[in-house]
Each structure stands twice: as C-alpha cells, then as structure tokens.
Amino acid sequence: xxxxxxxxxxxxxxxxxxxxxxxxxxxxxxxxxxxxxxxxxxxxxxxxxxxxxxxxxxxxxxxxxxxxxxxxxxxxxxxxxxxxxxxxxxxxxxxxxxxxxxxxxxxxxxxxxxxxxxxxxxxxxxxxxxxxxxxxxxxxxxxxxxxxxxxxxxxxxxxxxxxxxxxxxxxxxxxxxxxxxxxxxxxxxxxxxxxxxxxxxxxxxxxxxxxxxxxxxxxxxxxxxxxxxxxxxxxxxx
Amino acid sequence: xxxxxxxxxxxxxxxxxxxxxxxxxxxxxxxxxxxxxxxxxxxxxxxxxxxxxxxxxxxxxxxxxxxxxxxxxxxxxxxxxxxxxxxxxxxxxxxxxxxxxxxxxxxxxxxxxxxxxxxxxxxxxxxxxxxxxxxxxxxxxxxxxxxxxxxxxxxxxxxxxxxxxxxxxxxxxxxxxxxxxxxxxxxxxxxxxxxxxxxxxxxxxxxxxxxxxxxxxxxxxxxxxxxxxxxxxxxxxxxxxxxxxxxxxxx
Numbered sequence: 001x002x003x004x005x006x007x008x009x010x011x012x013x014x015x016x017x018x019x020x021x022x023x024x025x026x027x028x029x030x031x032x033x034x035x036x037x038x039x040x041x042x043x044x045x046x047x048x049x050x051x052x053x054x055x056x057x058x059x060x061x062x063x064x065x066x067x068x069x070x071x072x073x074x075x076x077x078x079x080x081x082x083x084x085x086x087x088x089x090x091x092x093x094x095x096x097x098x099x100x101x102x103x104x105x106x107x108x109x110x111x112x113x114x115x116x117x118x119x120x121x122x123x124x125x126x127x128x129x130x131x132x133x134x135x136x137x138x139x140x141x142x143x144x145x146x147x148x149x150x151x152x153x154x155x156x157x158x159x160x161x162x163x164x165x166x167x168x169x170x171x172x173x174x175x176x177x178x179x180x181x182x183x184x185x186x187x188x189x190x191x192x193x194x195x196x197x198x199x200x201x202x203x204x205x206x207x208x209x210x211x212x213x214x215x216x217x218x219x220x221x222x223x224x225x226x227x228x229x230x231x232x233x234x235x236x237x238x
Numbered sequence: 239x240x241x242x243x244x245x246x247x248x249x250x251x252x253x254x255x256x257x258x259x260x261x262x263x264x265x266x267x268x269x270x271x272x273x274x275x276x277x278x279x280x281x282x283x284x285x286x287x288x289x290x291x292x293x294x295x296x297x298x299x300x301x302x303x304x305x306x307x308x309x310x311x312x313x314x315x316x317x318x319x320x321x322x323x324x325x326x327x328x329x330x331x332x333x334x335x336x337x338x339x340x341x342x343x344x345x346x347x348x349x350x351x352x353x354x355x356x357x358x359x360x361x362x363x364x365x366x367x368x369x370x371x372x373x374x375x376x377x378x379x380x381x382x383x384x385x386x387x388x389x390x391x392x393x394x395x396x397x398x399x400x401x402x403x404x405x406x407x408x409x410x411x412x413x414x415x416x417x418x419x420x421x422x423x424x425x426x427x428x429x430x431x432x433x434x435x436x437x438x439x440x441x442x443x444x445x446x447x448x449x450x451x452x453x454x455x456x457x458x459x460x461x462x463x464x465x466x467x468x469x470x471x472x473x474x475x476x477x478x479x480x481x482x483x484x485x486x487x488x489x
C-alpha cells in the first residue's frame with residue numbers, strides 16, 4: 001500500500017462492477033417509463049379538472065414530493081406487503097406477496113417519487129402551449145384526445161425534454177439508495193466489494209466515474225431527442 | 239343556415255351576449271361589425287362551441303341544439319360541419335403548411351393519405367402558397383400563415399366557415415393579400431361565410447348581409463348598402479362615422 005491510489009485495483013473493481021450497471025439502468029429506465037405514464041395521467045387529470053381523480057392527483061403530488069426518496073422506499077418496502085397481506089386475508093385471493101422480489105418494491109418506490117415530479121413537469125409543459133392550438137384542433141373537428149395527442153403533446157414534449165433529462169439523471173442517482181432495501185445495484189455492489197478489501201476511496205472513485213459516464217451518455221441521448229423533436233421550432237437566439 | 243335563438247352568455251358578472259336572435263342564410267357572406275367588447279367574437283365562437291353560450295338555441299341546418307343540453311357528440315357533430323379561421327392564425331406549429339391541411343382531412347374526415355395530400359396541395363395552390371408546402375409556420379409571414387389557415391378551413395369542405403378577425407393581427411401591408419384570398423373564397427365557394435372584422439371596405443364589397451353589434455345585442459342588420467351607407471340607429475352612425483367621413487374626403 002505504497003500508492004495513494006492503486007490503479008490496477010481500480011481497474012479490477014471497474015470490471016467487477018460492470019455487472020451491476022444493467023441493474024442500475026433497469027431500475028432507472030423502468031421507473032422512468034412508469035413514472036412518465038403516471039405523471040402524464042395526473043397532469044392531464046389536473047388540467048382537465050376531472051372530479052375525484054383531480055383530488056387524488058393533488059394528494060399524490062403532496063405526498064410524492066414531500067417525502068424523501070429513501071423514506072418512500074421504506075414505506076413501500078414495509079407497507080406494501082402488509083397491504084397485500086390484508087388484501088389476501090379479506091378476499092382470499094393469494095397475491096403471493098412473500099415471493100415478490102425486492103426489485104419490485106424498489107421500482108414502485110422510485111416510480112411514486114419520480115411520478116410526482118413528472119406531473120409538474122408535464123403540467124408546466126402542457127400549459128406553455130398556446131391555447132389556440134387546441135382551439136384550432138377542435139375547430140377542424142378533432143376530438144379533445146386527438147388534439148391533445150397529435151398537436152399539444154408533441155409540442156409540449158419538446159418543452160419537457162430538458163426537464164425530463166434532469167429528472168432522469170436525478171433518478172439514476174436515486175437508484176443508488178435502493179441497496180437499503182436489499183437490491184444490489186451499482187453502489188450496493190461497490191459497498192460489498194470494498195468491504196472485502198478496505199479500499200474504500202478507490203472503489204467509490206470508480207463508482208463515481210461510472211455514474212458520471214452513464215449520466216453523460218443519457219445527457220447526449222436527451223439532447224439528441226430534443227433536436228429530433230424540435231425540428232419544427234425556430235432556434236432561439238437569446 | 240345558421241340561426242341563433244335568444245343566445246345569452248356571461249363571463250362571471252360581465253354579460254357579453256344579451257339575447258341574440260338572427261338568421262344567417264346558407265351560402266351568404268355575413269359580416270359582423272361592432273366596437274371591441276360588443277360580443278361579436280363570442281357570438282362567432284359560440285357556433286362551434288369554443289365558447290359555450292349559457293342559454294339559447296343554435297341551429298345549423300338540420301342540427302338543432304339547445305346549448306344548455308348539448309352533449310359532447312352534438313358539439314363534435316357541429317364542429318365537423320364548420321371550420322374556423324383565427325385571429326392569431328393558430329396553425330399547428332409542429333406541422334408543415336401541407337400537414338396542417340392534411341391533418342383535418344386524414345384524421346377527422348378519414349380521407350386516405352394520398353388523396354388528402356393531393357387535396358391539401360390543391361388548396362395550398364389556391365391560396366398561392368404551393369411553393370411553401372414544406373415550410374413550418376414559424377418560417378412564414380403572418381399573411382402567409384393566415385392564407386394557410388384559410389386553406390385548412392376550405393379543404394374540409396365545411397358548411398360554414400367562421401372568420402374571427404382574420405386580419406386584425408396582420409401588418410397593414412399583409413392585410414391585402416388575406417382579404418384578396420377571402421374575396422376569392424366568397425366568390426368561388428358556396429359555403430356560408432361568417433366574418434367578424436373591422437374591415438368595413440371588405441364588408442361593403444363582399445358581404446351579402448351586415449350585422450352591427452354593440453353591448454351584447456344586435457343593433458341593426460341588413461344589406462351592406464343599407465347598414466354601412468344609411469344606418470338608422472344612432473349607435474351605428476356613431477361607429478361608422480370614422481369610415482364614412484373617410485369616404486367623403488375621398489370624394
């Protein structure tokens with residue numbers, strides 16, 4: 001242990017930790033997709049002022065954004081099985097909650113948390129579109145849904161992409177706390193690896209570099225998506 | 239034919255329409271004039287339910303609607319029979335000029351893609367913008383956008399086209415080209431045109447019927463020579479004085 005940093009060890013650790021990247025990405029991508037669906041739905045519910053559903057969305061937003069991600073994960077991890085247990089007791093339908101892998105709880109927790117933030121992103125993006133666009137769609141005889149999907153959503157998506165990128169990068173990093181509910185992803189794997197060798201600094205440096213690389217790749221992907229979606233838009237010169 | 243029966247509309251405390259009764263015959267060009275805030279745009283928008291009147295009846299040929307009881311399906315039906323040209327053009331910003339016209343044909347009228355494109359191009363040529371088919375709205379001038387707006391409405395072959403102050407947002411220099419297209423439409427197309435405008439000269443030249451509104455009621459209506467040259471009501475005279483004196487000076 002003469003060197004401050006043992007580079008060959010870092011390389012070995014890097015190779016070892018590569019196997020956990022798919023876990024991290026899986027968590028992040030699946031949660032993001034589910035959260036987008038929830039977020040879009042609750043944004044629409046709020047904007048369309050649909051009774052009852054709107055109140056549910058408001059409560060969801062209040063809870064989803066106010067609770068730290070880790071607390072949310074714990075609540076889902078410890079609460080959901082009890083909920084399912086009660087459900088099984090009351091109805092006699094076996095949900096098999098004992099066999100649900102912790103990964104499911106991790107995704108559920110991250111989804112609930114991210115969905116609340118995405119609600120606001122989608123709401124803001126949709127509100128930024130001139131209301132004349134929907135009026136024009138209705139005036140040519142489209143239904144509200146056609147107008148929303150074909151006109152409003154596609155323009156709003158462009159506004160939302162940079163914010164979604166932000167949220168997704170945040171989410172990738174949030175996945176690093178799911179090892180607290182026994183899902184072994186990148187950070188969890190690194191923790192285990194470092195305990196065996198006591199080389200904490202090297203291990204965490206490697207982990208940092210790996211998160212950084214993943215983030216850069218997705219940053220570029222989102223930028224590409226923004227350019228592709230923005231084909232109809234004038235470049236702003238500010 | 240469009241008929242309004244006792245249409246009332248209020249925005250909160252502000253009563254915008256106070257019992258409108260009138261009939262607009264099929265195939266006519268009807269121009270609605272009046273000062274700002276007189277309710278003319280609200281009346282126009284109540285036809286296709288972009289603004290839903292509080293009470294009254296709207297009749298479009300065989301569609302007879304009590305606005306209080308109109309269902310989603312009724313509203314959808316009336317919107318399929320009408321088209322609108324907006325003050326701010328409201329072209330779909332994420333679609334090219336051509337796609338803007340195709341959109342209504344392919345999605346609403348279920349015209350096959352190739353036929354829709356051909357039809358869209360035909361109407362784009364008609365408003366003199368065939369060469370701008372692939373341009374996005376932000377690449378076009380206001381006048382060009384509005385002409386595409388008119389082409390979009392025409393392509394749907396509606397029973398009624400509603401023009402909501404189509405030239406008010408345009409540079410004075412661009413007003414001419416849009417009015418020119420509208421005149422052409424009035425001459426060549428036999429659908430009913432309802433135009434809310436401040437262009438009195440256009441009304442005089444093109445309209446079959448002029449409605450003067452003020453304070454949420456129809457003050458006076460009739461043929462353009464009568465309303466615009468010899469108004470009976472004081473309010474109409476007062477409103478038109480600016481335009482009339484202009485003509486006297488010209489003489």
